Amino acid sequence: MQDSLKNGVSRRTVVAGAAWTVPAIVVASAAPAMAATPIVTIGVGLACKHPGNPKHYHFNLTVKNNGGTTTTVTITSIVLIPTSGQNVTFSTLPAPFDVAAHSSVCVVVDSDLTANSANGTLKVGYDYTDSNGQTQHFDAAIDVSSIPPCQQIGVPDYPHPNYSC
Structure with missing residues (x-):
């Protein structure tokens, strides 16, 4: 607990933030495949x-x-x-x-x-x-x-x- 108060960020906050970045990476990598679809x-x-x-x-x-x-x-x-x-x-x-x-x-x-x-x-x-x-x-x-x-x-x-x- 003391580490989170000193630094302002707990390990849980870092792990939760990392979980939110994974979907953004997946969405970004899916975009080029959709761009290749012909009109x-x-x-x-x-x-x-x-x-x-x-x-x-x-x-x-x-x-x-x-x-x-x-x-x-x-x-x-x-x-x-x-x-x-x-x-x-x-x-x-x-x-x-x-x-x-x-x-x-x-x-x-x-x-x-x-x-x-x-x-x-x-x-x-x-x-x-x-x-x-x-x-x-x-x-x-x-x-x-x-x-x-x-x-x-x-x-x-x-x-x-x-x-x-």
Whole structure:
């Protein structure tokens, strides 16, 4: 007791103060992980394959802007990594497009000709401008483990230039 009166601080006060600093450290270290979350996200709304000769994959990509300002999105790469066979490329990419704040845009993409028709993972690389005018790049890996034939779900045969989401 005499030590706490001389110094003005007891060991209990020091220990209690140390306990309060731990949550502050945890919160501070969690902030960088949250900063890495993209404002714009991409998912697959519809996926199918055009079987036969030629074979193509068809995807309706849902591009969602979770931010508070309109942004321009540029899809820089798309590749399907199938569970069997070679990677499938998408050399015809959509032109850059705007997505309004708190809204979504649907974009239709078809793969290049492929001998493959397996399911797998769709990887989409994309850029967008953030609210500070800075370009951000992200790569989305989307599981497409169930890709039915397009005819079963009403998507017209390939090519289908007037088809939209």
